[in-house]
Amino acid sequence: xxxxxxxxxxxxxxxxxxxxxxxxxxxxxxxxxxxxxxxxxxxxxxxxxxxxxxxxxxxxxxxxxxxxxxxxxxxxxxxxxxxxxxxxxxxxxxxxxxxxxxxxxxxxxxxxxxxxxxxxxxxxxxxxxxxxxxxxxxxxxxxxxxxxxxxxxxxxxxxxxxxxxxxxxxxxxxxxxxxxxxxxxxxxxxxxxxxxxxxxxxxxxxxxxxxxxxxxxxxxxxxxxxxxxxxxxxxxxxxxxxxxxxxxxxxxxxxxxxxxxxxxxxxxxxxxxxxxxxxxxxxxxx
Amino acid sequence: xxxxxxxxxxxxxxxxxxxxxxxxxxxxxxxxxxxxxxxxxxxxxxxxxxxxxxxxxxxxxxxxxxxxxxxxxxxxxxxxxxxxxxxxxxxxxxxxxxxxxxxxxxxxxxxxxxxxxxxxxxxxxxxxxxxxxxxxxxxxxxxxxxxxxxxxxxxxxxxxxxxxxxxxxxxxxxxxxxxxxxxxxxxxxxxxxxxxxxxxxxxxxxxxxxxxxxxxxxxxxxxxxxxxxxxxxxxxxxxxxxxxxxxxxxxxxxxxxxxxxxxxxxx
Numbered sequence: 052x053x054x055x056x057x058x059x060x061x062x063x064x065x066x067x068x069x070x071x072x073x074x075x076x077x078x079x080x081x082x083x084x085x086x087x088x089x090x091x092x093x094x095x096x097x098x099x100x101x102x103x104x105x106x107x108x109x110x111x112x113x114x115x116x117x118x119x120x121x122x123x124x125x126x127x128x129x130x131x132x133x134x135x136x137x138x139x140x141x142x143x144x145x146x147x148x149x150x151x152x153x154x155x156x157x158x159x160x161x162x163x164x165x166x167x168x169x170x171x172x173x174x175x176x177x178x179x180x181x182x183x184x185x186x187x188x189x190x191x192x193x194x195x196x197x198x199x200x201x202x203x204x205x206x207x208x209x210x211x212x213x214x215x216x217x218x219x220x221x222x223x224x225x226x227x228x229x230x231x232x233x234x235x236x237x238x239x240x241x242x243x244x245x246x247x248x249x250x251x252x253x254x255x256x257x258x259x260x261x262x263x264x265x266x267x268x269x270x271x272x273x274x275x276x277x278x279x280x281x282x283x284x285x286x287x288x289x290x291x292x293x294x295x296x297x298x299x300x301x302x303x304x305x306x307x308x309x310x311x312x313x314x315x316x317x318x319x320x321x322x323x324x325x326x327x328x329x330x331x332x333x334x335x336x337x
Numbered sequence: 338x339x340x341x342x343x344x345x346x347x348x349x350x351x352x353x354x355x356x357x358x359x360x361x362x363x364x365x366x367x368x369x370x371x372x373x374x375x376x377x378x379x380x381x382x383x384x385x386x387x388x389x390x391x392x393x394x395x396x397x398x399x400x401x402x403x404x405x406x407x408x409x410x411x412x413x414x415x416x417x418x419x420x421x422x423x424x425x426x427x428x429x430x431x432x433x434x435x436x437x438x439x440x441x442x443x444x445x446x447x448x449x450x451x452x453x454x455x456x457x458x459x460x461x462x463x464x465x466x467x468x469x470x471x472x473x474x475x476x477x478x479x480x481x482x483x484x485x486x487x488x489x490x491x492x493x494x495x496x497x498x499x500x501x502x503x504x505x506x507x508x509x510x511x512x513x514x515x516x517x518x519x520x521x522x523x524x525x526x527x528x529x530x531x532x533x534x535x536x537x538x539x540x541x542x543x544x545x546x547x548x549x550x551x552x553x554x555x556x557x558x559x560x561x562x563x564x565x566x567x568x569x570x571x572x573x574x575x576x577x578x579x580x581x582x583x584x585x586x587x588x589x590x591x592x593x594x595x596x597x598x599x600x601x602x603x604x
Contacts, residue, residue, distance in 0.1 A: 054426075054430065055507060056421070056422040056425050056426050056507055057422060057426070057430070057434075059418040059419065059421055059422040059507065059511065060418065060419040060422040060423075060434055062415055062418065063415040063416065063418065063419040063438075063478055063482070064419070064434075064437070066415070066471070066474065066475055066478070067437075067438065067441065067475060067478050067479070070453065070456070070471065070472065070475040071441055071444075071449065071475050071476065071478075071479075072437075072440075072441075073456070074449050074452035074453045074455075074456050075444060075448070075449045075452070077452040077455070077456070078448070078449055078451060078452040081451065081452060081455070088454075088455065135343070136344075136347065139340050139343060139344055140344075150344060150348065152590050152594075153348065153351055153352070154347065154351060155593075155594060155597075156351065156355075156583070156586065157351065158532075158597055159532055159582045159583065159585075159586045159593060159597070160536070160579050160582065160583075161535070161536035161538070161553070161554045161557070161578060161579065161582075162536065162538060162554070163536075163538055163554045163557045163558050163578070164557065164575040164578055164579050167358075167557070167561070167571045167572070167574070167575050168354050168355070168358055168575065169354075170571075171354075171357070171358070171361075171373075171568055171571075171572075172354055174566075174568075176370075177369070177370045177373055177568075178373070179353070179354065179357060179373055179374070182373045182374065213350065213351075218597055218598065218601060219601075221594055221598050222598055222601060225598075263601075267601045270445075273445075274445050274446075274447065276447065276538070276539060277536075277538040277539065277554065280538070280542075280558065281557075281558060281561070284561070285558075294447075295445075295447045298447050298451075299447070299542075302450075302451055302454075307451060307455070310451055311451050311452070314447060314448040314449070314450075314451060315448070317445070317447060317448060318444065318445065318448040321443075321445060322443070325443075
């Protein structure tokens with residue numbers, strides 16, 4: 052009789068099945084066609100879209116490269132910053148509670164808002180960074196930041212870290228607060244300094260939090276779309292194009308079948324990165 | 338570097354851009370460019386008049402409010418009913434049900450948005466707020482089920498069994514036991530959904546062509562096209578779009594943190 056409980060899940064299952072699982076399967080079908088999204092007819096092109104995406108598409112490869120650059124900078128920078136802030140704010144005092152709240156604040160803003168804030172920070176003529184550089188006499192360091200095709204993606208990574216570091220900080224604080232205080236007491240008795248305490252107590256004890264932070268940051272930065280569209284405009288120039296924006300651009304150019312094939316490769320890339328990360332985490336914990 | 342110095346620097350990194358944006362929304366372009374860090378020399382509310390008036394932002398704001406006020410409760414209701422089933426079903430059907438939704442966690446929106454676009458177009462649900470609400474509910478259901486089931490599964494079975502012995506059916510058990518004890522987890526999920534749905538850009542970009550049906554992030558993005566370097570106007574848009582969330586955050590800080598980190602801990 053317990054199966055009556057399935058009725059509770061029925062409405063959710065119907066919507067999720069109809070509007071999520073079904074389109075996911077249809078996507079596989081579209082990927083084997085040259086459909087533009089409008090025409091009544093289209094041809095079956097088999098796996099040629101997929102092979103073209105994988106072997107012979109410079110735009111796609113450029114977007115993937117940008118994705119990986121972005122991922123690397125965000126994962127390393129954000130994890131290190133979140134851990135640093137968490138270590139400094141883990142002990143609850145009145146001031147630390149306020150700062151935690153402040154550092155978390157950007158997370159509740161929309162990506163488009165964050166993009167506009169950083170567009171102004173980076174503005175080559177009137178932007179905050181160049182103004183500061185001018186004021187302190189470092190005018191020669193002024194830069195167009197987002198104007199340089201080779202490095203623009205790194206500046207977007209900085210904006211992404213500003214956006215989400217506070218969220219990851221909270222996960223680290225939860226991890227640090229679970230460390231038994233006796234471990235620190237023992238370390239102090241053994242004469243360990245602050246750095247040694249971090250190195251031998253905090254860092255190993257927050258390994259599960261690190262795994263989680265890296266996994267989530269990876270997923271979040273791989274899917275980054277709104278922030279890039281807001282900072283770069285639509286469609287983004289090649290230096291700022293990532294897989295999510297590339298798929299959107301292909302789709303907007305009425306190459307629906309091809310965009311569906313790109314989506315499949317995008318998913319496979321995410322699955323591969325997640326898998327490699329899980330393996331690395333397991334090896335590190337072993 | 339000392340603790341205080343690092344914290345002071347990061348505090349500046351967070352607050353300075355935000356304060357410049359807020360101050361800038363009350364300035365003219367010329368005033369802003371003359372001294373980006375300054376306060377308004379001659380404060381003006383003209384940007385707000387432009388944004389709220391010409392740009393129809395009140396209607397856009399209304400659309401956003403409408404979307405979240407339907408989509409968040411709907412996702413919460415569907416998600417908690419499903420989570421209850423996951424918590425109460427015998428082992429293998431429970432695993433199966435949970436697994437089907439867990440599958441959705443691994444699929445990024447960009448991977449299914451194209452077939453969804455085609456499907457919603459065929460059903461006449463594109464370019465409508467109903468369609469937008471529907472797709473918001475669908476894509477966040479897996480996360481809602483994940484968080485809520487994670488909570489309801491940890492509750493002791495005796496809690497439910499006691500009610501059932503007293504003759505309560507599953508519906509009564511859900512309403513009188515599961516929902517009240519899950520309150521913290523429901524609140525956290527609600528906040529997570531609120532932030533997700535309020536800030537979503539991808540689906541409005543894909544689904545909405547009619548300017549009258551835009552939501553805030555989409556209207557904000559359109560702004561950029563119209564006022565390419567009119568920063569004070571862009572800043573005003575940012576303030577209007579963010580203020581409701583920031584106010585809510587100020588009052589419900591604990592729930593926001595719990596909600597967004599619960600969303601992060603979805604695995």
